[in-house]
Amino acid sequence: MRPRLHRYCARIVGSAFDGEDVVQDALVRALEAWPVAGEIRQPQAWLMRIAHNAALDALRHRKRRGWLEPETAVDDLPDDAAAADTRVAAAASLAHFMHLSTIERAAVVLADVFGYSLAETSELLGLSVAAIKSALHRGRTRLKAVAQMPAEQRRAINEVDRERLGAYVDHFNARDFDTLRHLLSEEVRLDLVGRAQFVGRKDVSKYFARYEANAACRLALGHAEDRVVLLAIDASTSADVAYVIVLDWEGDRLARIRDFRYGTYVMEGLDWVSSTPRASR
Template sequence: MNQQIRKSVAPAKGMQPALVPEGLFDLRYAAFLETVSHLRVKLHRYCARMTGSALDGEDIMQEALFEAYRKIERLDDAQALRPWLFRIAHNRCIDFIRNRRARQRAEAGYAGDDIVPPVEPAGPGAGRAIERLVVHLPPKERACVLLKDVFDHSLEEIADLVGSTTGGVKSALNRGRAKLAALPAQPVAAPAHDPELARLLDRYVELFNIRDWDGVRTLASADARLRVSDCYNGLLSASPYFVEYERSELPWRMRRGAIGGEIVLVLDRLYGDAWRPAYLVRIHAADGVIDHITDYYACPWILDMASVDAG
């Protein structure tokens, strides 16, 4: 299997993929994504729960997958594909948390040799509840609890992934489980209210739904970036993004919504007589102008997670 992976996605001789994919993704990368498709839902869940955001988790997973693609020649054992991808994703998550300065606040929470009484894992069916709450733990404890109590990795696998020992993992698990057991009930986060962004998104939705593509383009800066999962990363102006929507004959509409306390745009499609959410679009703006659009059309697992969180 690993030989097939390497042959199908290896860059042509003398070529190296860029550090960040730019423009339309090539066929070799598409082949790699297809090869690892069976792991993507779990990878996304892990990244989403580590970061506390389904959308940030998808962005990090996309970066981790491209890093894995660039380094595929280093994978000698096909059986190691899953832990290898999780390790890359884990490291990306830790970088994200560090950049958010959450790690510095949490470092004091896991000194190496603390003695903590053993705490039993939550019973069957508690995995989803654990996933919602682990964001309150320091990064190492968060990773250990997720990997053991949600993804059922062995202590040895977790130790290798987080750069620790089995004893260190046991200690982190005990601390994490104890903290989770002591947490009060957490209220559902309300979307942050940004009147300026709300007005901009409402205008975007209005123009989008009447198919005024020139009007939509005026809402974005000249150097606005676009990322369409599994497909494109680059300048919005250099992409066929709105042209593809213009050509589409599928019945769809856009509306403003929210996921995990963040305002997003929801693309609904008509199935029979019912409108149902198909995927999400994330808009970032600066000084009242759109400077980044991320389209998650190829990521149905985000909606699955959002429906769980809303339940």
């Protein structure tokens, strides 16, 4: 379910990276709720509801638009999405979904991306079927209009980030991992997405051992979600970009590493551009 949950959460919060944080939060909530939840007859729907609530909490935390009921419910709209609506939703970027209100986003993703029926979408979101119809109608109309708009201009990339990540790439590709270990802060966090988490310089320092043993893996600079990221290319498995690594800094020290080696499903919804002429999307 994890890739499916991420596909939903990323579209609700408008970010592949933030969507993964929401998935982790949702899974923690599910583990905490499990002992007292009783019999769970529909585990996928149960997890989806938890993920939906976690995504809404993330939006509220970011002071974005909260959960809104439609002003009017439309009863006479068609029940099923046309094939064209489904194709538009499936191809839409995460940024496109952010032009919809939260309820429109949720309804379109559940109905047109995941294929839930009106009744199932209504149950998952706790809204009437009429309200779902209304949200779908508005959301589909808006998404089609947004999809036809010119691509939005990317925000300027922080040159400091570009320079220090460029230096990181140079040291990595030269297999100079001792220099990279020196960059770690004392309380650095490592998230091997979908696999494990570590905290503290001593434990996180071991992270580089796997890459030391894999000479076929190299990094390149890229842009995704208006930030500089690391693109991992492993010649032993693929000539194209396999996954991304995201670094967060405190001053000149590494505060957090998010390595998506085991979470490649994030690439599905991520618009990234390589700094090299090839392998851009």
